[in-house]
Amino acid sequence: MKAVTFTRHGGPEVLSLSERDVPEPGAGEVRVRIVVSAVNPTDWKSRRGPGELAGPAVPNQDGAGVVDAVGPGVTEFAAGDRVWVLLAAAHSPASGTAQEYTVLPAERLVRLPDTVGFDEGAGFAIPALTAHRALTVAEDGPTRLAPGALAGRTVLVTGGAGAVGNATIQLARWAGATVLTTVSTEAKATLARAAGADHALLYTSGDLAAEIRAIAPDGVDLVVEVAAGTNAGLHADVLRTRGTVAAYGDDRGTGTITLEFGRNLWLNSRYQFLVLYTVGLDKLRAGAQDVTAALVDGALRLGEERGLPVHRFPLADTAKAHEASENGATGKILIDVTPAG
Structure with a gap:
């Protein structure tokens, strides 16, 4: 699978597109095919450091996609379910959303209703939960x-x-x-x-x-x-x-x-x-329930007509997406990772 990684802290130039093995979900975990990843200031701040990296890291906390496989003990999700994720890169250095597949604990997934687009699921995670x-x-x-x-x-x-x-x-x-x-x-x-x-x-x-x-x-x-x-x-x-x-x-x-x-x-x-990051998973999940309800009601929407212009980048241009965020682009920066279908 294609994944964007970095092995040292620094500017956008440390990000590179690479091939990695598709990860397997363990007990209580779910593999998600990421359709849309989103960039927030926290993503490029984490990329810049400080600290040491134990191995290749995948950037970006927010994303939305489709469940691809579930590990033992997972009953609340099944292959084909549409989801958005809670602080993916905070789970482990390799679990960010700037890659085609990521594996996360089931408790870090939120169902994305059929009436809500992947763009909104990815784009409103950290901003709306904050x-x-x-x-x-x-x-x-x-x-x-x-x-x-x-x-x-x-x-x-x-x-x-x-x-x-x-x-x-x-x-x-x-x-x-x-x-x-x-x-x-x-x-x-x-x-x-x-x-x-x-x-x-x-x-x-x-x-x-x-x-x-x-x-x-x-x-x-x-x-x-x-x-x-x-x-x-x-x-x-x-x-x-x-x-x-x-x-x-x-x-x-x-x-x-x-x-x-x-x-x-x-x-x-x-x-x-x-x-x-330290508010507690219970607060994140409660907030996610209310945010999802607002999305279903049409109260949260992306686009200039709702005051939030969208800037899109392909996965290969994740470095440019980070650079745009770091340079203060007004609006929401999204990365197209895999096709929605």
Whole structure:
């Protein structure tokens, strides 16, 4: 089978297309023929290192495809089932989705309904699961998402034109929230509105806190934050009492966040940092159930008409796909691995 591998950390040039033996599933494992793989920033960050590689590694956490074979003891899946995967490359260095077949424990697979495309199954895994976690950590908020779960809530999404920002907007609107988002350009504001944002504000001009308060005079219930350090001062200006900041990124930051103690104290504000790798499989699977429901409802969709342009690459050009992500391409980067049929 064809697989993209790397044997040392570095730039996209360390990725190469090679031939590998098709892996056999062991007890409790499933072999999946990958139809579409997706690239996220975590993929090229992992490729760059640091750390040592014990052997060839296959990149990319997200993907969707068809069950090809099951190992002993697997009863919940059968050959021909359509699935999407949960953090494939985190399972083992050789189990990433930039290859024609991968083997994963059955618990890392999620059924992909027949009405949902492989593109959505691959493209919304990490972004939508991150968004789901961010939208369900508030003290006074729901722990699961469904239509109406966020009714009456106001959510501020920073970076609404990114993949996580886009998924957060779409999921929050599906769950009934009023959504504000901040972006850097009018072009990105157009994408955020296409995703469903009620208000798209430019953080590059004007008094952003005043603009947000004009829309939400009592403050926002939740901030889903991609630039935690840069925006730390904004949070206390726009949060309501007992509001929550769910921080998944530190874009344009230094790795250090400075908070004003007194204002956050009197707000009873809550900061929840989040990353999927350590959130727990139970949280991942619960989020996957809700994300799948949103996909079935048509509430999560790819494409420029939903605010997330798609950029496609063949498997042989995985290095170019990584380079595009690393260079900040707006939209979702997908890799066509095997035919859908």
